[in-house]
Amino acid sequence: MKNLTIVADSNIASLDEFFNPVALGQNTEQQVQVIRVAGRDINAQLLADVQPDVLLIRSVTSINESLLSDNNSVKFVGSATIGTDHVDQKYLAERNITFANAAGCSKHSVAQYVVTAILTLRPQYGAKSMTPLTVGIIGLGNIGSTLAQYASDLGWKILGYDPLLTTSDINNASLEQVLSQSDIVSLHLPLTDKKDTDTQGAVSISNNVSDYPTRHLINAETLALMSPHTMLINSARGPVIDAAALEADIDATERQVVLDVFEHEPQISESLLSKLAIATPHIAGYTLEGKLRGTQIIYDALCEKLAVLPVLSMQQLLPLNTYLWSELKENPDILPKFYDIKKDDAALRSKIKSGKVKGPDFDQLRRDYHLRREWQTSMVNVTV
Ligand SMILES: NC(=O)c1ccc[n+]([C@@H]2O[C@H](COP(=O)([O-])OP(=O)(O)OC[C@H]3O[C@@H](n4cnc5c(N)ncnc54)[C@H](O)[C@@H]3O)[C@@H](O)[C@H]2O)c1
């Protein structure tokens, strides 16, 4: 086999450890060259110049025809993220390019971010004597169901809505019920659009379309179903919420809203930011464990593509972690001290210049983020 050239987003954790000749099972004559580039700078010209075999990305690189139409070298694309809305998977399949993402990699990190945000803004919910609050979860996949597990451990009631899964003890309500009957509503959805129907009535399948589209699922109409008391948390994708409608809603209701993702990310207006109870720069999944698990999953997928056995496990790279959920859940009031989410909020607000947080400042906060640790549960493992 020839040498392997990899273009990789420099924000992928532990690139050196996972993507070298030994870890990729290459023999001594074969070289592995890893070219690190900021995710937003991976473009068609770079791919034409470098002719890589492999592209490793995170969520800020759009993978589509305009990036790849003049390129014949790429055979594998790995995204070390859960979300795939930035990847035209249909186009990759047509080009016979293998694609892998890191499903579930940061499900604990994001669920822990949500629990921390709730207990930071409403510490009273940590008290055992409280009447149980109701957490509404929209989207009950890896993250939503993990959040449900934490909520249940804390004695909270769950109302969940996921039309693509069968009903269950957590998938137990309609969208309207979740929105109108919950104390907290947390969104855990992919970003999808509605299917277009062409003039012949046939459905044209483009990328990321769904019978239950999520773009602007939260809009003026759905916000109106929520009591002003209900806190809204979005750590999924920004465009799931119509930002203009959200601003109008907060003006009218003074709702507590927590955003980790923004409709016009990486730019955020000061006007929106000033209305939010907590705002963070898309770091809900940024724990050491979450990021390493993302790398591990695409490393395993690349090994499969190369028909070699993976030899590296992220456990070999993780420092000891003694934070145990079994202990923390008995003292939920210490969770906001475990992760100081207000510090992340303050760092984002400190970047406001001329009425906005600019894209490069948003990206810099993420690039330089000091990765948190997950608290450990018996559910934790690499294969999620
Ligand atoms: N902020 C962050 O750092 C961060 C980190 C990881 C993931 N994410 C985002 O979170 C999203 C969810 O992650 P996940 O691991 O739970 O994904 P997942 O695919 O495991 O689950 C998503 C669930 O949403 C459901 N769903 C789809 N459309 C729906 C609709 N209209 N209404 C209700 N439910 C619907 C699906 O049936 C699925 O069960 C990802 O797609 C990604 O965009 C954000």
Ligand SMILES: O=C(O)[C@H](O)[C@H](O)COP(=O)(O)O
């Ligand atoms: O979908 C995901 O996994 C997350 O949104 C991910 O943490 C974001 O990836 P990044 O923007 O760091 O590339």
